[in-house]
Amino acid sequence: MENVIELQNIHKVFNGFQVKDFSINVKKGYVTGFIGGNGAGKSTTIKLIMNLLQQDSGTVSLFGMKYKGHGKEIKERIGFVYDENVFYENVTLKDMKKIIKPAYKNWDDNTFQHYVEKFELPLNKNMKNFSKGMKMKASLAIALAHHAELIIMDEPTAGLDPIFRRELLNILHELMQDGEKTIFFSTHITTDLDRIADYITFIHNGEHIFTKEFYKIEEEYALVKGKLDLLDIETEQEFISIRKTNAGFEALTADKNRVANIFGDSVIVEKPTLEDIMYYTKKGW
């Protein structure tokens, strides 16, 4: 399967934070959810992908090309939605379009107009009066107007109300229908991913923990609940981490079948949420 984004053995030391031997691949035609806690390195990774930051060593390639010598070609094909405002505040969306449009060869005014109407965006209002959700939609309209093949989003749902979030997810779902687009989407609101993500990439402390198909995570991981007397040095090894209370323990395993064999009916095995996986992984670090 073709990779749209490939990061290989990236090292980057940056403002007291570091990414070590970091490698990820993002597959073409799918939605990849990029999860990790605050400060795990999500924004840094996205900045590396966008060439806003340069790695100390390792390679970044997009569409099989490196930034050196192909920067413009690559960025022609990327649409971006950032967590922070990147628009000029005292400028209307109409003028913002005039600023951005000439940068792209494939700009399509009709598509832009279509999404402006669909998202109910005001063209003659200054960007500073746009709500966070409207700015996000404006970024998305711009990304779609130049027919971006890869859409990179840094926390697009953070700070949006639930209705807005669901709307966004529906839009993204629609976009994926033709199978040509790829979405790479960082978030810490993991429930958003249930509805849309095909793959999940999880990072923690600047390290890549896993990239898996969403359904496989449910097959492999399990949340196990049982009495404290079931735990000893040996059985504790089976878990990523364990939370003990007076009432018993709750623990996460990456090998559901093995745990089922060991403990049998003496424990309750549940489907973990992504949040459970993030919580226990961080705890067991």
Next chain:
Amino acid sequence: MFNLIFKDILIQKKVFLIYIATIIIYLLIDVSPIPIAVVCSLTFINMALSYDEKDNANMLLNSLPYTRREIVSSRYVGVLIFTSLFIMLTYGGSFLLNGKETPFSWKAILLIIGIVMVAISLLLPVFYKFKRQYLMLAAGALFGIYLATIKLLIPNLNETLRELTRKFLALQETQMYLVAILTIAILYIGSWLLSIRIYEKKAF
């Protein structure tokens, strides 16, 4: 690249009338066109830089299909275009107000462009390396030094500057002009290359 220059005008289009009004007011109170064009050009460029910094524009511009070299170069080319624009506005205004008595000379235009180019050559690399706040701090310090100089050393500094300007405008030697033009051009190009180097290594 010209898209990026056009962008600066688009952003400031709403305040453009203020620039024109300022020029007219200064002309009416008989200020020489040289300081008017210099001050307007530098103000315009400073405003453009401040918009780019305040609104995270570097993230936007670097995410669009522009190279970092183009982003920096558009500034250096833009400065020349904006200065020419303000020279035209100032002299055009002066012509409308004073008719044929407009004190137009090629030397004055060279002087305006020269001053702006020198100022920008010094400012832009600092702007790309540090934040604009430091630029304002540096400008504040320079103004302080300027005031102190007037007070302590040369009580008639403004008079002296005016005298120097007059002397410059009265100069006849072509050779000296060539040397001055060449020096400023080298300074400008050097500053341009330095800014590209600084900007290419920058993280956003």
